[in-house]
Amino acid sequence: MPSLEGKVAIVTGAGRGIGREHALALADAGAQVVVNDLGGSLAGEGTDATPAQSVVNEIVAAGGQAVANYDDVSDFGAAEHMVNRAIERYGRLDILVLNAGILRDRMLVNMTEDEWDAVIAVHLKGHFGPLRHAAAYWREQAKAGETLRARVIATSSPSGVFGNVGQANYGAAKAAIAGLTLIAAQELHRYGVTVNCIAPNARTRMTEETFGDLPVPENGFDPLDPGNMSPLVVALSADEAQDITGQCFFVWGGTVNVLRPWDAGELFSSDERWDADALLAQLRERFPDGVAPEGMVAMMGKAGGQSMRVG
Numbered sequence: 001m002p003s004l005e006g007k008v009a010i011v012t013g014a015g016r017g018i019g020r021e022h023a024l025a026l027a028d029a030g031a032q033v034v035v036n037d038l039g040g041s042l043a044g045e046g047t048d049a050t051p052a053q054s055v056v057n058e059i060v061a062a063g064g065q066a067v068a069n070y071d072d073v074s075d076f077g078a079a080e081h082m083v084n085r086a087i088e089r090y091g092r093l094d095i096l097v098l099n100a101g102i103l104r105d106r107m108l109v110n111m112t113e114d115e116w117d118a119v120i121a122v123h124l125k126g127h128f129g130p131l132r133h134a135a136a137y138w139r140e141q142a143k144a145g146e147t148l149r150a151r152v153i154a155t156s157s158p159s160g161v162f163g164n165v166g167q168a169n170y171g172a173a174k175a176a177i178a179g180l181t182l183i184a185a186q187e188l189h190r191y192g193v194t195v196n197c198i199a200p201n202a203r204t205r206m207t208e209e210t211f212g213d214l215p216v217p218e219n220g221f222d223p224l225d226p227g228n229m230s231p232l233v234v235a236l237s238a239d240e241a242q243d244i245t246g247q248c249f250f251v252w253g254g255t256v257n258v259l260r261p262w263d264a265g266e267l268f269s270s271d272e273r274w275d276a277d278a279l280l281a282q283l284r285e286r287f288p289d290g291v292a293p294e295g296m297v298a299m300m301g302k303a304g305g306q307s308m309r310v311g
């Protein structure tokens with residue numbers, strides 16, 4: 001395992017599920033970890049200090065160093081407080097893992113304004129706030145002459161990059177996080193900061209809500225163990241990963257697929273402005289059977305994973 005000795009990490013939403021595994025793995029690799037978690041319900045209601053504190057207790061019991069933080073990542077001021085907490089407590093910040101999330105699934109025709117706003121706030125603004133404050137800190141460090149090897153690992157989703165029915169709010173936020181990753185990677189590379197995102201797959205309370213109890217294999221490798229997501233986070237945090245940035249990694253069990261982003265595709269070229277009739281005729285000719293998204297399950301299969309419905 002690469003050594004992260006001397007590095008300081010924040011993991012948001014680290015009290016449970018995938019974030020908890022990231023925090024344990026980063027601490028195991030030697031990083032000092034700020035374990036952030038508001039401790040709310042899956043729908044984002046209420047607060048509870050227990051999840052973050054119990055992960056801190058686990059890290060400390062294993063000989064690592066960690067401190068709990070209960071800030072709400074969707075609150076811009078609280079996000080600044082969380083970033084400052086890491087710097088005050090451990091003197092620096094090297095790794096920011098943006099992982100906190102909630103779920104309020106509904107078909108588009110029935111989705112309420114609250115369901116939309118809450119999910120966009122926790123995921124998208126909950127990425128922007130901590131990232132913005134950490135970026136300002138890193139820029140200051142770079143301008144002061146420090147050579148940085150800082151890391152941001154954001155959390156997208158197969159729902160965002162492939163598109164999943166019933167998750168307009170969640171999938172839109174997760175697609176936006178993949179877009180934010182592309183932009184932040186380009187803006188921050190000059191300061192020595194890499195920005196990547198992962199599209200994870202794991203058995204957590206989030207997937208229990210959608211897919212019910214997913215069986216744990218009696219023996220052998222468990223592809224849905226949330227701990228399978230964390231070696232990538234440790235690897236990307238290593239100094240040697242300094243030139244790997246702006247990527248979105250799909251992870252399923254032992255599969256890591258570096259996804260292609262939106263890319264140039266079918267070209268319809270004209271030397272002058274298209275006539276709508278002519279363009280429609282060309283579209284019909286090029287796509288005689290129409291063209292539509294393949295859907296998340298098919299795309300997950302192509303990327304080397306599978307639907308949790310059959311997993």
Ligand SMILES: NC(=O)c1ccc[n+]([C@@H]2O[C@H](COP(=O)([O-])OP(=O)(O)OC[C@H]3O[C@@H](n4cnc5c(N)ncnc54)[C@H](O)[C@@H]3O)[C@@H](O)[C@H]2O)c1
Binds near residue numbers: 207
């Ligand atoms: N489990 C999967 O298969 C899967 C698939 C794709 C994406 N993801 C993403 O992975 C991330 C982790 O999800 P999980 O499956 O471990 O779910 P989880 O519910 O087990 O963990 C999410 C944690 O985030 C915390 N949190 C929620 N809102 C917060 C806020 N405003 N501030 C601080 N903490 C907050 C929760 O208290 C919870 O402990 C999420 O971003 C999720 O969307 C998960």
